Amino acid sequence: MARKSLTDMVADDLLDRIVAGEFPPDSIVPGELELSSQHEVSRMTVREAMKTLAARRILRVERGRGTFVNPFSSWGSLHAVLRAVSEGEDDAAVAIQLIELRRMLETGACELAASRISDGDLERLSGQVERMREAHAANDVTAFVESDLAFHDIILHASGNIFVAVLFEPLHRILQDRRAETSRVPEIQANAIAMHAAILAALTARRPELARVAMDKHMTQTLEDLKSYVLRAP
The missing domain is CATH 1.10.10.10 (Winged helix-like DNA-binding domain superfamily/Winged helix DNA-binding domain)
Structure with missing residues (x-):
């Protein structure tokens, strides 16, 4: 170095x-x-x-x-913005803006992935959803977060667009930290499992528009859960 x-x-x-x-x-x-x-x-x-x-x-x-x-x-x-966000004060505006960014990038990536994803990737996605269920039952937050992140990472790479995965790489640490915070709530875990299962179904059907909608609903649910269980917004 x-x-x-x-x-x-x-x-x-x-x-x-x-x-x-x-x-x-x-x-x-x-x-x-x-x-x-x-x-x-x-x-x-x-x-x-x-x-x-x-x-x-x-x-x-x-x-x-x-x-x-x-x-x-x-x-x-x-790099500097992520450093400020991860090391500075954890405020609601930043948390919401992060979900807004994910919505813009991940819905498009999911739509692309629907027509490009391999059978092997679909098997890996199914495995991650099953591991999320097991972690939820065992109240293993760390394992739940790992599988959650891995699920999304598979989709980003399955999109076939090299820029998408590269753009998301610097966000990994902050996403991991924030998922660990939100995933401590059992209700959020349950919602996430249902949303991930719906995304998997859309990708398995290889229907791009359905996949986009499924990911968008997941982002909407994530935002609602953040406001309801973490930020306690009215």
């Missing part, structure tokens, strides 16, 4: 402080002189680190005023 440069180390440390809430959105960050003293590096190194974060739209430079932190919604780095 390549060693991080001083510039990368300073940039990562500043991002850590932003994610931790030390510098909230629209707040000003310390100047080059202060940061160079804190890290015991040259001002040039600090300048390059801040340029790196500015290029990712994490920071913005306002001439004559200083360097400020942008809101998460303006950031241009998926």
